[in-house]
Amino acid sequence: MENLNLATRPDFLSGDFVDACLQLTNDTVNDEQVVRILGTLWDIQNAKDIQRWNACKDEEAQFTRDLADQAAEELAQQQLHLRNEEEAALAEEHKKNKVKYVPVPDMEVPMGPVDIPAPYATCKLKKGEYCELYFFTNVSLAEAESFNVSIDDEALALLKADNGQHIWVPASNTRDKSAVIKDEDLTWEQFGEASVCLLSAMREHDWQKDRIEMHVKFWTVLEVH
Template sequence: MFQDDPNEAVMPDYVSDKHWEVCQQLVAEGLTDNQATRSLASLWTITNNAAKECWAAKQQRLEKIHRQNEEEEEHHLQLLHDKEEATRLEERKKEKQEQIHTHQAWKAYAIRKLKVGDFCKLHYFTNKGLKDTKTAVLVAKPEALVMLPEANRVHTWVPAAAIKDPKAAAIIKDKHLSWEEFNEAAPRMITMMRVQDWPDNHIDMHIQFWSTLQNHHWLHSPDQLKQHTLLLYWSQQHHRWYLTVRTLQGWSLKELNQDLLIEAREEIFDKHLEKQTARAIQVSCTAMSILKPL
């Protein structure tokens, strides 16, 4: 079998001194010098043509084997991909079912809110919110809303599924959550968003928004008012986003709006100043009543 490509072979120069001895053997058989060199050239050509045919057949076999190997490898990779995809979908299905079972305690009201893409308070996903759900008494229509009074005498509508008795605690607003409760609730809400097949861009936006707040330097400030400002900003913008997400005025929460953040800070500081002023007046009035002569 030829190791080199016979198509690249060059016919020897049989007239040269290198091939004189071979030519003389043919001359001794009765050929002339010219006939001897032509015979050697013809023999080389015949042999080279045969080698070319063998080489071409060999290349065809190799190409066929290579093509078969590629097809088999492609088929093998496709089988692996299909298997991995099927496994991923099955795991996703199991994960989704596990998440649903794991979060059975979550209020049906909150789940329905997320399912249709409506605004939902983080309270439902805090440890306290989950505990309230687990201890709640089942009612005939858990989706029904019940009016409960808050401490400030403003009535709040809450899901009946959350009610154990008439003295049940009202739902905590997002802006009144602690950062500990915020960190409890945010990942759980993200999980339920995935369970309810929210668009990936909306889920990523919430993750980015919450990450930005958690990494903001105000959160690590010793001034608790600045920490509360971030929660107020979150609650305001999160609610506004829900109100506009289905309109042409919708926007992304990824980027913090510094102007609105400053407004939230001023609101927090103003309320704090009002409380301090009211407390000072109360202390002053108490002191005056004590010092007032009988």
């Protein structure tokens, strides 16, 4: 439908309006007055037509917007439903395959061999307790590397706690003291091996910086003495 806002007043002197002009023309109304009368009537009717036309277009535009909003809402609901299904499926997948989704620590890749002391020494470090330097020598680290966690972790040992009570602990947290060389009996080479590895282990187990620096100064003094 043509936009009525763009409509222009017709030429009432043309042949299309001869009959209308004859009906309005008389002794007191000439042709010029007839043209003005027809123009006024056309303007009044055109204003009404424009008002109805605009209202109709507004309704059509609103209907189009409502359809678009409804379609967008339905699409959003579908996407939400799909996302919920995917999240539920992923959660179920996490439950079934926990190892597959274990978070990967954000750390640098070691450029050299990683020295992991025996579980007994690791336990001592975590508690901040004294641990013999022997556990950080190359010999002890080699023993720890050959340690079979999957088997030995199932074994338990009975130990006497500080409060006098006996408790069962994993055998990996115990150690035959007779096989451990005392700090004062270590060779100078073993002492050097242990000092480097122990410092690394202390940092790994979040020892306070001043404690680590104290050990560094202590060993530095011994080495240059």
